[in-house]
Amino acid sequence: MKKILFATFLTLIVLSSCSSDNGNQNLIPLTQSEIDDLNFLREEEKLARDVYLFSYNKYQSEIFNSISQSEQKHMDSVLKLMDKYGIPDSAATEIGVFNNSNLQSLYTALTTQADISVIEALKVGATIEDLDINDIDDFIINTTKSDLLKVYDNLTCGSKNHIRSYTSQLTINGLTYIPQFISIEYYNIILSSSISSCGN
Numbered sequence: 001m002k003k004i005l006f007a008t009f010l011t012l013i014v015l016s017s018c019s020s021d022n023g024n025q026n027l028i029p030l031t032q033s034e035i036d037d038l039n040f041l042r043e044e045e046k047l048a049r050d051v052y053l054f055s056y057n058k059y060q061s062e063i064f065n066s067i068s069q070s071e072q073k074h075m076d077s078v079l080k081l082m083d084k085y086g087i088p089d090s091a092a093t094e095i096g097v098f099n100n101s102n103l104q105s106l107y108t109a110l111t112t113q114a115d116i117s118v119i120e121a122l123k124v125g126a127t128i129e130d131l132d133i134n135d136i137d138d139f140i141i142n143t144t145k146s147d148l149l150k151v152y153d154n155l156t157c158g159s160k161n162h163i164r165s166y167t168s169q170l171t172i173n174g175l176t177y178i179p180q181f182i183s184i185e186y187y188n189i190i191l192s193s194s195i196s197s198c199g200n
Contacts, residue, residue, distance in 0.1 A: 023130060030085050034148065037139040038082055039090040043100050044135060045074040045155070046091045047107055048128045055097060055114045055121040063169060067125065067162050077151050122169050126177040129163035132156075133190075134181035136179065157162070157198035160190045 030038075049071035056064035079089060090099055096111070098104040110128065114121035136156045143149060167177045179187040 005180065027085060028145070030087070030145075031142075033142045033146070035085075035087055035137060037142055038078060038085075038087060038148075040100065040103075041136070041139065041155075042075060042078045042082065042090050043098050044105050044132060045071055045078060047098065047110075048132065049075060050095045050107060051110050051124060051128060054111045055118075055124070056113065059118045059121060061121075061128050061131050062119060063165060064121070064125070067165065070158055070162070074155050081148060081151055119170070119173055119175065122166050122173075123177065125166040125173075126163055126170065126179060129159045129166065130177075130179050130181045130187075132159040133163070133186075137182075154198050160193070161195050161198065163187075163189060164195065 005141070050070050052068035052071060054065045055061070056068060061099065079091075081087075082089060092099060096107060099105060110124045114124045133156055138154050140149065140152050142151075163177075170177050177182075181188075
């Protein structure tokens, strides 16, 4: 009887140790392309947040405050993926500071434009979302991992909502945004579609 109880006890220990596994040990490692994409995306979402914070601080227009908070959630989503796969955070903690030199230059250019007027700041917002959608579409091609694809899909959905918001404000002011990165056909499809909850 004691032998049976001991064997049962050992079996429970083994099963318990298996069930307590957080799953990360069995993850298929990311390719270098996937790592590069996440590193870039983490900072690109920070770029959006930081530029919108700049515009909100200057013009106190709620659209910039609201979307900057959404961009913070996007940053957090990417960081969760990076933590899951053991990738060091690529984003600086200071607003307006970027480790990627291209994004650093882009931040300077976009905030310089946004500083001109609230209308220019709205154009900058549309431009950033236009770029984000285009870049994430490229990142989707580089992976088959369901967790990455889910985050990419949610971020694209958010960017589509944001570009609708910015271009709507531009339309109210008699201006039309012309996409610089995605096709005009894709852009028109986005505008004709409804706002989405993006998985929430």
